[in-house]
Amino acid sequence: MKEQTNLWEIFYKGLFEQNPIFRLALSLCPALAVTSTVVNALAMGLSVMFVITANNVVVSIFRRWVNPKVRVPVYITSIATIVTVVQLTLQAFFPVLFKELSIYLALIVVFAIILARAEVFAMKNTVIPSFFDGFGMGAGFTGAMVLIGAIRELFGSGTILGIPIMGDWYDPALIMVLPPGGFILIGLMIAAFNIMGEYQDKLKETKAAISSQDAIQRGEA
Template sequence: MKELWSIFSKGVFKENPIFVLALSLCPALAVTSSVANALTMGLSVLFVISTNNIVVSITRKIVNPKVRVPVYITFIATIVTFVQLILEAYFPILYQSLGIYLALIVVFAIILARAEVFASKNKVIPSFLDGLGMGCGFTVSMVSIGAIRELLGSGKLLGFQVFGSWYNAPLIMILPAGAFILIGYMIGITKLFAQRKAKRLQGGEV
C-alpha cells in the first residue's frame, strides 16, 4: 500500500508536471485565464493520461517495441477524441473556450512520457495510479494558476465578484505574458520549498 501511495503522490508533489518537470506549459499559459477553463483542461488531461496508462499497460506485451510510439499516440488520440465529443455534446461553452488546445492534448509531453517511462513497464494498477497522480498534479497546478489569474486579472473567482469597484485589475494577468511570469514565480517557490525540505531531512539524519 505504501508503494502504491508513493506512485500516486509523486505526480502531485515530487514530480508535479508543471511546477517541477515544467512539462505541458502551453495550456498553462493559454487556458488558465479562468478557474473553469483550467479545471476543465485539468480534468480532461487527468482522464486521458489515466485511461491511456491503463490501455498501454494492458497491451504492453502485444505492441511491437519498434512501433510503440505511433501506437501510443493512436491510443491517446482516440481517448482525446472521446473527451472532445463529450465536451462538445454536454458542455459546448467550455468546449469552445478551450478551442484548439483540447485537441493538442494528443501531443502533451507528459502523457506520452508516462506511457513510455512507466505504463509500458508496469502492471495495470500501478500504471493507473501513476497516471492518476500525474493528472491530479496537473489539475491542481492548472486550477491554482487559473484562480490567481482570474482573481488578480478580473477581481472575480469562478465568476463571482470578489474585489469591489475600487480594484483596478492589471490587464497583463489575463494575458499569456502574465501567466508566464506567474508560473515562473510558482516554480521558484516550489523549488524553494523542496530545497528547504531536503535540508530539514538531511539535518534530521545527522
C-alpha cells in the same frame, strides 16, 4: 499495507515531487493559454487527468503485445482515441467549454507528460500502479492549472468562478489575464516550488544522516 503505501507514494509524487508544471515544467502551453479563468483551467486539467490515466491503463494492459519499435505510434494512437472521446463529450454536454478549449484539446495528443508517463511508467508496470501514476500526475496537473487560473482570474478580473471577490474598489490588473502575466506568474511559481523542493530534499538528507548515525551508535553499543 506495504502495497497500499507504495500506491500512495506513486500517486503522491505527481502532486508535488514530480508535478508536471511546477517541477517538471512540462505542458506549459495550456498552463499559459487557458488559465485566464478557473473554469477553463479546471476543464483542461480534468481532461488531461482523464486522458493520462486512461492511456496509462491502456498501455499497461497491452504492453506485452507491443513491439518496442512501434511503441510511440501505439501511444499516439491510444492518446488520440481517448482525446477524441473527451472532445465529443465536451462538445455534446459542454459546448461553451468545448469552444473555449477546442484547439488546446486537440494538442493534448502530443503533451509531453502523457507520452512520458506511458514510456517511463505504464510500459514497465502493471495496471493498478499505472492507474495511480496517471491519476497522480493528472491530479498534480489539474491542481497546478486551477491554482494558476485562480490567481490570474482573481488579480486580472477580481473574480473567482465569475463571482466578484475584490469589490468595486479594485482596479483589475489586466496583464494577469494576458499571456505575459501568465508567463511571469508561472515562472515565479516554478521557482517557488523548486525552492520548496530543494528544502525538502535537504530535510530528507538530514533525516537520513541522523538515522544512519543512530544505527551506527546502536551497533557500537
